[in-house]
Amino acid sequence: MSAPVLEVTTQVAAAVDAPETAWGDRFAERTRRVTSSAIRELLKLTERPDVISFAGGLPAPEVFPLEQIQAAARRVLEDDGAKALQYSTTEGDPGLRELLVRHMERYGIRVGIENILITTGAQQALDLIAKLLLNPGDRVGMEAPTYLGAIQAFSAFEAQFLTVSMDDDGMRLDELEAVLRSGPKFLYVLPNFQNPSGVTLSLARRRRLVELAAHYGVPLVEDDPYGQLRYEGEHLPPLVVLDAEYHGCAQGERSLHGDVIYLGTLSKTLAPGLRIGYIVAPAEVIRRAVQLKQSADLHSSTLTQRIAAETARGGFLDRHVRLIRAVYGARRDAMLEACGRHFPPGVHWTHPQGGLFLWATLPAGVDTTELLKDALAQNVAFVPGAPFFPRGGGQNTMRLNFSHATPALIEEGIRRLGAVLARRLGS
Ligand SMILES: Cc1ncc(COP(=O)(O)O)c(C=O)c1O
Structure with missing residues (x-):
């Protein structure tokens, strides 16, 4: 396969x-x-x-x-089957979004459910972001190499690509500044165990990236399907958290200043067949993305959202x-x-x-x-x-x-x- x-x-x-x-x-x-x-x-x-x-x-x-998903599916269908098979809201199942709020908090990301839109995999999130932000000919900054699915999603909206090459610590800062200066609509970044290179953006470079992006007024799209799958070393703070810190959002408050759109998925932590991803962004961005998602698929599957939430709860996901x-x-x-x-x-x-x-x-x-x-x-x-x-x-x-x-x-x-x-x- x-x-x-x-x-x-x-x-x-x-x-x-x-x-x-x-x-x-x-x-x-x-x-x-x-x-x-x-x-x-x-x-x-x-x-x-x-x-x-x-x-x-x-x-x-x-x-x-498999067994947990089977048992969760049975419980969902027995206890609340009609609701799980009905149309539902575009934003996504509130129970699943609550669960994601608590889960992300353990990785330092503090947001409310109004900051989350459930998507049909992170792949749909990439498509929605392109639809939301790109006019034909707009520039997108990205690492080279980068995720093929993002290249495809952005190409379909007629983006031009500006690339930053990488070394063992991730994006090269000397090239990054030139790319940010030339006015991309956003910079797409995979800071953790990048697909395809496996490289992780160092803490020092994360901080500098956030600083430079703020300086040049370029929003970041942080794609993080693998961040929880670390096999050695310390967890590094996501760009969304560093951006909030940089802009002086106090500890304990929401870690969302507003210039980073963060993407997550359950594909690598539960199962990709569920097709559940999520966008974390300021409520204003979520509201616009909701309108676009309505025209794409109305909402992601009610049934798999309910099953995922039921499977993940009670600490199972961790x-x-x-x-x-x-x-x-x-x-x-x-x-x-x-x-x-x-x-x-x-x-x-x-x-x-x-x-x-x-x-x-x-x-x-x-x-x-x-x-x-x-x-x-x-x-x-x-x-x-x-x-x-x-x-x-x-x-x-x-x-x-x-x-x-x-x-x-x-x-x-x-x-x-x-x-x-x-x-x-x-x-
Ligand atoms: C970097 C990256 N982003 C997004 C995706 C899409 O994931 P999903 O299964 O959530 O659509 C993948 C899948 O391999 C990926 O590697």
């Missing part, structure tokens, strides 16, 4: 690639900006059952809380996050150790402190899309890095997912990949 983000690519690309019919002239201009993916056919092959795939961004099905951390932390260790054992000299890789991904960089001139063919011949797969760079580049990079395969399969898959790399690099 490929990652949700890659499925999005596949669907869009399929439409673009279809033989020209009368429909070719009927599609809106914006659809032409979503281009076909050269690696699409290759990624289909990663779905073969004999392939050890590090290509997807999938959570491990073993950690889905306990479950601890279990996921233990499982994924061991898989991350397995991948890091295997890379150390099997990758030839000249290959560099990140040391993610959390999340789902590790990022490898090969010597300049090696094309990982080409390399994927060799890897597939050995029944192992990864995602070539180039599509994650909105302005090109990254041909010698690859993303490796460590959440989905077991430690034993990780060892075997990285051994095969190491042999493919050694052959290509002649070592």
Whole structure:
């Protein structure tokens, strides 16, 4: 199976690639900006059952809380079934939003339920934000590489991209200032265990980013699907909290000054099939986003919101996050150790402190899309890095997912990949 983000690519690309019919002239201009993916056919092959795939961004099905969700669904349908199957408010289930308020407080984010809009996954949040803020041709600042689903969501609203490259501490500040100065509509940032690079933005850089964004009057969109999945080191305060501190919002008050829109999701902490994400923002932003969401889907599924709230309550979500951390932390260790054992000299890789991904960089001139063919011949797969760079580049990079395969399969898959790399690099 490929990652949700890659499925999005596949669907869009399929439409673009279809033989020209009368429909070719009927599609809106914006659809032409979503281009076909050269690696699409290759990624289909990663779905073969004999392939050890590090290509997807999938959570491990073993950690889905199946029994708890089953029991919660039964309780919801027995106790309040008619309401759970009825239309409901666009803002989202109040019980779920209350629960998220309490949950986020444990990570330092203090908001009220009027600051939360439940979305159909964080992916819908990205789409709504683009719809809310972007006019055709507007600039969006972002890390390079960055999340493919965000590139796609913003491209559909005809954004132009300004990129900031990264090192082991996240965005490079020297490039950041130039981007902020050139007037983007917003800056999209993934501070924790970034998808795809696995890199975390350091505390010093977070503070400086907030300061610079305030100086240039650029709002931040902070996408944080992985922040709770930390396997080593200290939790770092989210940008939304640092922004409130910077503007002098006292401790104990709401940690929402207003210049950061924060995005969360239950996809990585409960299950992605629930399709529950959330936007945290000033009430004014939420009200506007609610109007736009109405035209998209009226509201996210009443039933899954109720089931998620029922599953998560009573401290279950926190306990479950601890279990996921233990499982994924061991898989991350397995991948890091295997890379150390099997990758030839000249290959560099990140040391993610959390999340789902590790990022490898090969010597300049090696094309990982080409390399994927060799890897597939050995029944192992990864995602070539180039599509994650909105302005090109990254041909010698690859993303490796460590959440989905077991430690034993990780060892075997990285051994095969190491042999493919050694052959290509002649070592
Ligand atoms: C950075 C990032 N943002 C958003 C999403 C979308 O998540 P959701 O399942 O909540 O739509 C993903 C999913 O992989 C992601 O990696």
